[in-house]
Amino acid sequence: MPMTMERSRAIRMLRGWAINVLQEAGAIHECEEHGWAKDRADPHACQRAIEIAEQDPPSGLSLDEAVAEVRDVLDSIGDTCPECVEE
């Protein structure tokens, strides 16, 4: 079944929220040159991000779903910037 606009917009917003949480916790940082998010592979920061997500889940999302989203986004982010790797 094709995704509706509503649904894909909700997913993008959710992803933006998770990235914010990860940045706030210091679990990811942006490449200074290209702006790509990079995983810092810091287990403490990752734990902190999950705590932030638990304290402040987005509206309409359960705690479990909020934490799962943060983990998902973190999994999808590599530890290197794709553009730096190409150089």
Ligand SMILES: [Zn+2]
């Ligand atoms: Zn880069």
